[in-house]
Amino acid sequence: MPTKWRTMLLLVASYVFYMSWKPIYGLLIFALTLLNYGLGLLLHRSTKHRKLILAGTVIANLVVLGIFKYAYFSHDVINQALTPTGAQLSPITWQIILPLGISFFVFEFIHYISDIYRGDKPIKSFWQFALFPSFFPTQIAGPIKRYQDFIPQLEEEKQFKLKDMDEGFKLIIFGLFKKVIFADNLSVVVASAFAHPELLSGPDLWLAVYAFAFQIYFDFSGYTDIARGSAQLFGFKVPINFSLPYLAGSISEFWHRWHISLSTWLRDYLYIPLGGSKGGKWLTYRNLFLTMLLGGLWHGAAMHYLVWGAYQGVLLIAHKEFRKFVAPIPSIRSALDSQLGKLVSIVVTFHFVCIGWVFFRADTFESACQIIWKLLLVPQMVSSPANAFALTLPTITDPSIFMLLPLVVGLLFAGQIIAGLTNKKTIVMPPFLDVAYVAAMVLLLLVFSPDTSPKFIYFQF
Amino acid sequence: MSKTDKNQFKTVVTKSRALAVIGLVLAVNLALSLTNPFAKTSIEELPKDHSWISWSVHDYASQTKAPDVVYVGSSLLLHPLTMLDAHHLKKPMDYADHHRSVYTEERIAAKVGIPSASCFNFAMPGGMISDDWMIVESVLTGKRKPKVIVLGLCARDFMDNKVRCPGVTPTFKYLSKLINIDPIVDLALPNIMDRTDYLIGKVAYLWQAKPVVQGLLSDVARRIAGGSSGAAGGNGFTPEQLDKLLTADMASELERGMLVEPPDRERQFSDNTKEYSERYKSRHDSLFKVEKQFFDKLLDTAKKNDVRVVVVNMPLTSLNVRMMPPGIYDEYLEAVRTSTEKRGFVFANLNDDTKFPSSLFYDTVHMNSVGGQRLVDAVVDVIYQDKICIEKLRQPEANGSGIADGGSPTM
Numbered sequence: 001m002p003t004k005w006r007t008m009l010l011l012v013a014s015y016v017f018y019m020s021w022k023p024i025y026g027l028l029i030f031a032l033t034l035l036n037y038g039l040g041l042l043l044h045r046s047t048k049h050r051k052l053i054l055a056g057t058v059i060a061n062l063v064v065l066g067i068f069k070y071a072y073f074s075h076d077v078i079n080q081a082l083t084p085t086g087a088q089l090s091p092i093t094w095q096i097i098l099p100l101g102i103s104f105f106v107f108e109f110i111h112y113i114s115d116i117y118r119g120d121k122p123i124k125s126f127w128q129f130a131l132f133p134s135f136f137p138t139q140i141a142g143p144i145k146r147y148q149d150f151i152p153q154l155e156e157e158k159q160f161k162l163k164d165m166d167e168g169f170k171l172i173i174f175g176l177f178k179k180v181i182f183a184d185n186l187s188v189v190v191a192s193a194f195a196h197p198e199l200l201s202g203p204d205l206w207l208a209v210y211a212f213a214f215q216i217y218f219d220f221s222g223y224t225d226i227a228r229g230s231a232q233l234f235g236f237k238v239p240i241n242f243s244l245p246y247l248a249g250s251i252s253e254f255w256h257r258w259h260i261s262l263s264t265w266l267r268d269y270l271y272i273p274l275g276g277s278k279g280g281k282w283l284t285y286r287n288l289f290l291t292m293l294l295g296g297l298w299h300g301a302a303m304h305y306l307v308w309g310a311y312q313g314v315l316l317i318a319h320k321e322f323r324k325f326v327a328p329i330p331s332i333r334s335a336l337d338s339q340l341g342k343l344v345s346i347v348v349t350f351h352f353v354c355i356g357w358v359f360f361r362a363d364t365f366e367s368a369c370q371i372i373w374k375l376l377l378v379p380q381m382v383s384s385p386a387n388a389f390a391l392t393l394p395t396i397t398d399p400s401i402f403m404l405l406p407l408v409v410g411l412l413f414a415g416q417i418i419a420g421l422t423n424k425k426t427i428v429m430p431p432f433l434d435v436a437y438v439a440a441m442v443l444l445l446l447v448f449s450p451d452t453s454p455k456f457i458y459f460q461f
Numbered sequence: 462m463s464k465t466d467k468n469q470f471k472t473v474v475t476k477s478r479a480l481a482v483i484g485l486v487l488a489v490n491l492a493l494s495l496t497n498p499f500a501k502t503s504i505e506e507l508p509k510d511h512s513w514i515s516w517s518v519h520d521y522a523s524q525t526k527a528p529d530v531v532y533v534g535s536s537l538l539l540h541p542l543t544m545l546d547a548h549h550l551k552k553p554m555d556y557a558d559h560h561r562s563v564y565t566e567e568r569i570a571a572k573v574g575i576p577s578a579s580c581f582n583f584a585m586p587g588g589m590i591s592d593d594w595m596i597v598e599s600v601l602t603g604k605r606k607p608k609v610i611v612l613g614l615c616a617r618d619f620m621d622n623k624v625r626c627p628g629v630t631p632t633f634k635y636l637s638k639l640i641n642i643d644p645i646v647d648l649a650l651p652n653i654m655d656r657t658d659y660l661i662g663k664v665a666y667l668w669q670a671k672p673v674v675q676g677l678l679s680d681v682a683r684r685i686a687g688g689s690s691g692a693a694g695g696n697g698f699t700p701e702q703l704d705k706l707l708t709a710d711m712a713s714e715l716e717r718g719m720l721v722e723p724p725d726r727e728r729q730f731s732d733n734t735k736e737y738s739e740r741y742k743s744r745h746d747s748l749f750k751v752e753k754q755f756f757d758k759l760l761d762t763a764k765k766n767d768v769r770v771v772v773v774n775m776p777l778t779s780l781n782v783r784m785m786p787p788g789i790y791d792e793y794l795e796a797v798r799t800s801t802e803k804r805g806f807v808f809a810n811l812n813d814d815t816k817f818p819s820s821l822f823y824d825t826v827h828m829n830s831v832g833g834q835r836l837v838d839a840v841v842d843v844i845y846q847d848k849i850c851i852e853k854l855r856q857p858e859a860n861g862s863g864i865a866d867g868g869s870p871t872m
Contacts, residue, residue, distance in 0.1 A: 162477055169479035435478050439485040446667035447674050 007127050007154055010234070014136040018100070025099040028064070029134055035060060036109045037129045040122045043113065054117040058110055065106045068098055073301030101140040103298055105133035107265055112147050114269050123147060128154050137230040141223055143239045143261035150236075158235045170438055171229030177441045178222030180449045186215040188450075194361055197370050202377045209354045209375065212361050217245065220259070246353070249345035251315040254353055266295050285320070289313035299360070304368050308359035315352055493666040499673045504600065507638060510676025513556075513585055513715050514632045518600060520560045521581060527605050528581040529854055530569065530844075532562060533593045534613030537775045537826060539584035540722075541833030547722040548830040554724075557717040564834065568841040573854050581607070590618045591627030591649065591755040598762050599639040608853040609769045611840055612759070615777060615826070616785055616793040617737075619752040620745040626651055627751060628659070634672060645758075648751050727830060728823040737784055737825060744786045753796055760804045769850050770806040771843055772797060776817035776836065781825040807850070809843040811836065 019026035039057045046053060066074070071092060079088050112132070116122050123129040131154065132147050133139065193200055193208030200208070224241040231238045239261050248254035255263045274287040289310070296309015326332045335341045355372060362368035429437065504522045509515050532538050542562045547554040549564045562580045569578040583596055593612060601607060627633055628642070628649030642649060650656045662669035763770045774794060782790055794810070801808040811817065816839070821832030828836060844850045 166478040169482070173482075431478060431481075435481040435485060438478070438482045439489070442482065442486045443489060443667060446665055447671055449671070 003155060003157070004127075006158065007125070007131055010136075011127055011131045011134065014131065014134040014139060017136040018134060018139055021100055022097070028099055028102075029105060030130070032061065032064060032105070032109060033130045033133060036113060037123075037126055040113055040116050040129075043116050044122045050117060054113060057113045061106045061109050061113075065102060068096060068102055070297075070301045071096055104142045104144055105139060107144050107262075107269075107298075108133045108147075110269055111144070111265060114273075115148070120148065123151055135231070135236075137227040137236075138238055141220070141227070143224060143227065143241045144265050145238055145261070149239070153236050161235065164232050164235050168229040168232035171225045171232060173229075173438055173441050173445070175222040175225030175227075175229060176445055178218040178225065180222075180445055183215045183219035183222060184450045185448070186211045186218070190215050190361070194363065194367070194371070197362075197367060197374060200374070202374045205371055205374050209358060209371075212357050213246070213350075213354050216357065216360070217242070246350050247346055248349050248353075249342055250349055251312070251319050251352060254349055255312075255316070262295070262298075266291050270294060285317045288316050288320075292316060303365045304359045304362055307365060307368070308356055311356050311359060315356070490664075490666050493670075497666075499670040502639070504605075504639065507635070508673050508676030508680070510635075510672065510679060511714050511716060512631050512635060512676075514635045515676070516557045516715060517560050517583055517585070518636070520558070521583065521600060521605070524579075524581070526579070528579040528607050530565065530578065530580040530609045530611060531601060531607040532565075532580070532582045532584050532611050532613065533588075533596055533601075534584045534611075534773075534775070535588040535615070535618055536584065536586040537615055537777075537828075538613040539582065539586060541828040541830065541836060542582050542584070544722050544728070544830035545833035545837065547724045549834075551724045554722045555717060556720045556722070557715050562837065565837050565841065568837055569844065569854065572841050572845050573851055575855060578854065584613065585632050587621075587624075587630065588618065588632060589621065589624055589627060589630060589755075590614065590752045590759065592630055592632040593618075594755040594759040594762070595633050595636045597759050597768075599636045601768070602762075602766055606766050606768050608856070609771060609844065609850050610763060611771045611773060611844075613773045613775045614797060615775045616790050617740055617826075619756075619793055620749045620789060621740050622742040622745050623740055624748065626655055626748065627755060629655060638673070648754055651747070651751065730822075731824050733824040733826070734780070734784065737781060741785050741789075744789050749789070749793075753800075756797065757800050760800060760806060763806075764804055769847070769853055770801070770804075771840070771847070771850065772801045772806060772808045773840060773843070774808075774810040774812050776812050776814075776821075776828065776832070778819045778822050778825045779814050780819070782812075784825075807843060807847050809840070811839050 015026055015030075018029065036057060039053060043050060043053045043057070075089055075092055082088055112123075123132065128151055132145065132150055135145070135150070138145060190208055190212045193205060194212070197205060221242040228238050228240070241260050241262075243257040243260065245254055245257035248257050271287055271291040274290060275283055276287060277284040279287075290313075292313035293306065293309040296305045296307070296312065299305045299308070326336065336345060355375070358371050358375070359365075359368045362371060504518060507515065507518060509519060532542065539556075542565070543554050543556060543559060546559065546561070546563050560582050562582050565580040566578045569580065570576065583600075585592055585596075597610065601610065624630060626649065628637070628646075633649065646656070646659060650659050658668075667674065760770060774797065798808050798810075817828070817832060817835060821828050821835065823829045844854075
């Protein structure tokens, strides 16, 4: 099919897909597309007022995001601030429904306009530009693409490649497996525990937090695999988002492995514009903290997401300080570099990440505090009730959920783990083994899929 | 097709791993369909998957003779009757094991004037009228049929907004292994996604056998995790706490020792208006219409099997009735009364807050043991006033002996 027609076909398919949920929101994404396309061209041609055009475009995108995503939250925050004065804003009387994927495509627009400002060339074809944010495999929950990677793929002459079909198919099965077998089964335990932390002991809550850590990983990385696989079936490559994040040896490394397309976006379009690490220690820390704080707020309009972001900022600053502290002490440095040291670092990092997940998942900030209090076993140390250390959650849930998890996680990542241990980039399986492996996944999907499947966690962002 | 296209097509067919995977899955599916290793057609062979319904069904199948009276309904019947027996017999009652109503047995024997009576409680948490139909159609037939069925109903059983359609509840799915549901699939699975799911099950063997395989594997996991009794030693949670903790997905599973009614205390009152505001969110007319048809089918099945049915409109708090969408309660009551009386069965409206005041409830719908006792007394009075019931209960061994070799359910 000619390149132009291929773009048009994908564009129509993407809009049909998006509008199948709420047709009116097709107009929203189209209006933002028009705005950013026009202002992008204007910015490229302008020699004056470039900063003004950039600021105006970014603000326009953020205002749209703010109205749909943060109106209720801002209203509540302002009302809370006004409480001592006795004044209150009048309630928001219209119902605001968050358009799917708005956080992702607004970030793609900001990336586009910022790069034009920095001197990159704009996209000439309006239809190609329109396809960039609306491309159906990534429009709902990313990965957040870069137009410099995406547009050339639209322009190249496409040939059917067997490899694309096979790899795309495998990625889709992998993603489904992660979502349906792991995330959906774990969500049952997580929902119950996080709804009533007051009834559970510290060890029970640790189990629930571990379950959530894997639920969110499998949910989001499963979605990403499906998105990447779907794109690859059409011959497109979209960026990876995850690289075994729970094997990170530090929080800084974790953010190089977790939601990579977001963390690189935050680095390029927030951290660096704020000044990055150029302004000395305290300015660097301020920039780091603000970046993670706003990153937290990007995830959701609620106080607990803000606290989660702040927590990540504090952890990153603490990690930088720790590195500075141990740098002149060779004994600690060599201990940390040893195999055991690396293993301890992974375990410690994972637990710091888990504590962060409590803020992320808890229904309210108060609930998060209650859970963390119990995770730290404080009530047990204070009152020592009889069942304070009891692990009761597995007795009221299907134990196969917990028993199968380590087994299948091992199988799922066997290739990557063996590759890591043998210092090889990838492990190439013999064809018959590869076919049997994926076929086994399909059969397990048929057997273990729960009857109802909750929506992807990142769809709400 | 050009030569290049032909070569490309040949390459795809012979070298594609994706197609090889699809081929292998189809081959496995064909082999399973031909050998049919998970076929389950009798009650005894149904998986013991630790669901509420599996405990009840297997207990029922193990009875030496069909009970005289069987209660069918939802948790509105299940909880007060179990609590009542715990208090009456002064011992803890485990929901996994206790499926009788001893108090009812004693009251019937005394009132009707027979040496003994047997009563089985087949009420299921969250049970819809379509679940009740499934139980009556697939289990309470042939030599397993009781003399009297007491059907405890409320409007929720017809229009619960948490239930998408009749065919998706754990009870319905579990028992649909026993009967061919093709003739009622339009009623049970009206929406396109569930129907697609069902049709996939027709061609994908493992999809269809999913509950059986999951049950088997889950049982193995439980044995490894600590014996088949699971949490036999108790879990430290009170029934009230478990009610909160068990989400809808977990609530269909039950372990021995997990939920036990204590003999010496009533449950504390808990406000479940939030839960019911979701259940009563809208009239759910489409479900109401379908459930009404299942109600008629249930009565027809009982009539055909010569089983007497006593339909009881269960007591509720007035607060709960007020939460229902306008008009639905009267519509439900009228529909149930008309259908029951049209078939010559007994209808008793026990929803009277002068006889069942809110002090007898531990939330807005479930009665405590005192309420349970008052309910059983009222039900036994209704049975006693019905000549056909009395005749049937006084007939010795009317159903023959040996429930285990009970008749095959048919449609």
